[in-house]
Amino acid sequence: MAITRFEELDWQPTPIGELTLRRRTEPSVGREIYEVKLGDEFLMSSLFTVAEEELADLGLAAAHGERLSVLVGGLGLGYTAVAALRDERVGSVTVVDRLGAVIGWHERELLPASEELVRDTRTSLVEDDFFALMRTEPAADQPGYSVILLDVDHSPRHQLDPAHAVLYTPDGLRELDRHLAPGGVFALWSDDPPDEEFMVDLRSVFDDAAAHVVEFDNAVTGGVSSNTVYVARSRS
Incomplete structure (x- = not known):
């Protein structure tokens, strides 16, 4: 056969x-x-998910408190959101994705992580443009997220949509910061090595900014590959 x-x-x-x-x-x-x-x-591919899960793990490791509210920009195959849900301190995970088709895949439980994701009562899947959302003024009664995790573009320099580029500038990062609770954490996945110019911009807005290189075995090449996870804390 x-x-x-x-x-x-x-x-x-x-x-x-x-x-x-x-x-x-x-x-x-x-x-x-x-x-x-x-x-x-x-x-994206389910062949390599280490860095996507580390995005959640590193972001949440920097967060303090209980009943943490997590906003995930980019649903993808669901590994970042599921990793966040495995932290017992997390009270809610809101995942925003521009593509309703991706949300539909998980609602139909087509992907390996879908069942764990959609059957958890803490999960909310929202069809929206994360980047446009970050440009809006938060509602007066919005307490801000404990953690914002972003995995949409290939890197701060290589975006899927040119309209995303402004978020990776100091002005765009300040807009994102408005959506964080005091002392909240912003974490970003990148396919590129640490970008020192972006680190300068990140440190101009946030405290405790760091770039973590996440290495993983690559069975296809027989070597080791790596991604970058940026983690920073709100000053407000």
């Missing part, structure tokens, strides 16, 4: 390109993995 190497689970047009979810067999690890493509560009 022939083995199916690729299976397309969903395809949908979106405002930023054709979005595809597929499942395939990866010979290097001998298991099925899930991949998301936007047009011809690979966005």
Whole structure:
């Protein structure tokens, strides 16, 4: 019997390109993995999830208190949000994604992390533009989030949408800071090595800013790969 190497689970047009979810067999690890493509560009894969989970772990490790409220920018395959839910101090996780199709995948429990994510009563999935949301003035009765975790663009220098670029400037970071509670934590995933120019901008707005290099074994290359997680604390 022939083995199916690729299976397309969903395809949908979106405002930023054709979005595809597929499942395939990866010979290097001998298991099925899930991949998301936007047009011809690979966005994410379940083959490597260490840094996505570390985004939540490092961000929450820097947070203090109980009943933490977490805002996640970018749902993707769900690994960051699920990692946040595993912290017993977390009282709520709100995940904002611009693409309703991605939210629908999880609501239909198509992905490995979906069941744990959507069946947790602390989870809220919201279809919205995270970057536009950060530009808005928070409501007067909004206490601010304990932690904001962001994983949408490839890096502060390489965005999926040019409109995202302003968030990674001092002005954009100050707008984001308005949505954090006093002493709240902002953490950002990046596919690039630590960016010193971005660190200067981050430190101009936040305290305790640091860039963490997250290394993981790469079964495809036989070597070690790495991502960066930036973590910073609100001054307000």
